[in-house]
Amino acid sequence: MQSAESRFIELAAPGVRTLEPYRPGKPVTELEREYGVRDAIKLASNENPFGPSPQAVAAANAAMQAVARYPDGGGHELVARLAQRHDSAPDSITLGNGSNDVLDLVARVFLTPGLEAIYSQYAFAVYPIAVQATGAEARVAAAHDGSRGPAYGHDLAAMRALVSDRTRVIFIANPNNPTGTWLPGAALRDFVAALPAHVLVVVDEAYFEYVDAPGYPDTSRWLGEFPNLIVTRTFSKAYGLAGLRVGYALSHPAVAGLLNRVRQPFNVNLIAQAAAVAALDDTAHLDHCVRRNRTGMGQLVAGFTRLRLPYIESAGNFVAVDVGRPGQEVYQALLQEGVIVRPVANYAMPNHLRITVGSDAENRRFLAAFEKVLA
Ligand SMILES: Cc1ncc(COP(=O)(O)O)c(C=O)c1O
DSSP states (O other): OOOHHHHHHHHSOHHHHTOOOOOOOOOHHHHHHHHOOSSOEEOSSOOOTTOSOHHHHHHHHHHGGGTTSOOOTTOHHHHHHHHHHHTOOGGGEEEESSHHHHHHHHHHHHOOTTOEEEEETTOOTHHHHHHHHHTOEEEEEOOOOSSSSOTTSOOHHHHHHTOOTTEEEEEEESSOTTTOOOOOHHHHHHHHHTSOTTOEEEEEOTTGGGOOOTTOOOGGGGTTTOTTEEEEEESSSTTOOGGGOOEEEEOOHHHHHHHHHHSOTTOSOHHHHHHHHHHHHOHHHHHHHHHHHHHHHHHHHHHHHHTTOOBOOOSSSEEEEEOSSOHHHHHHHHHHTTEEOEEOGGGTOTTEEEEEOOOHHHHHHHHHHHHHHHO
């Protein structure tokens, strides 16, 4: 007799049958329970170790009083503030339950079986999931091998070569997770400008606020010129609101109109909307987090250099380091020390670990544990 499991798998949509679920980083509480350690630290999910703006926390607390009501489904105040910030029209903004949500909306709106999406090898793991779930075909462009561009980085020429009549969406993470690699403005602009009109390009700028690399573009400024461009941003990283889930897309209003057709009406909750509005006001907190991230990144890469471990230069709040042996083993050993990092074998980077930049104390604690387990 057929098991219930195989019966339900057969009943699932074709794209979902073979889908590998996204594996989030291990929560601190789970590690403490499993290993009996105390004061564990987590440098595994590219969160902000300095937390959100106190103003955002105050706004969230105040919003608690109103949770008997549904949130504003249109997110009008947040949308208005974002429109002001980006000098764009409110109808060009689509709010998401994290930027993940908007990536998924793009896939659902523009992809069906028989169509194709393109992304790079080593690109953020949500793209394959979003594409495959629609039944569309994913075309994966080989990343740079280091000869013509930064190793592990997106190769725009290889991505362009995969464009066909069936292509509808290209996902570009700038910078990319887990590699931290980024694309300069001139090359990315030429790429977007040369795309045929039937191809939409999503530039995922989840780590935008952290980047100070020369030539790194703010692609939201190109929206007036390229109607097929979609830019995604999030409050999960530099704004420190990952747990509240707020992200958004900027696009041509006609694209936003389509995304809003499939968006759940209350996808960004009332507390999250209030916190995000307040977070936008606190530029001093944002600057503080970005500055400290820079210092922390310096601390980590100095440690890797001391340990003679190659790492991929990163523009984000995380860095992938080559441990010269299966990363999973080092990950496990670090868990014993109460330190959670992220193995990236699922990205076909079996010898790398991705380390999120923590606070000064967390970085020191990680480096001490790292040195110990590698000895
Ligand atoms: C490149 C990239 N894009 C998007 C996201 C999604 O973040 P969120 O859904 O929290 O906005 C992440 C999260 O890690 C990411 O690394």
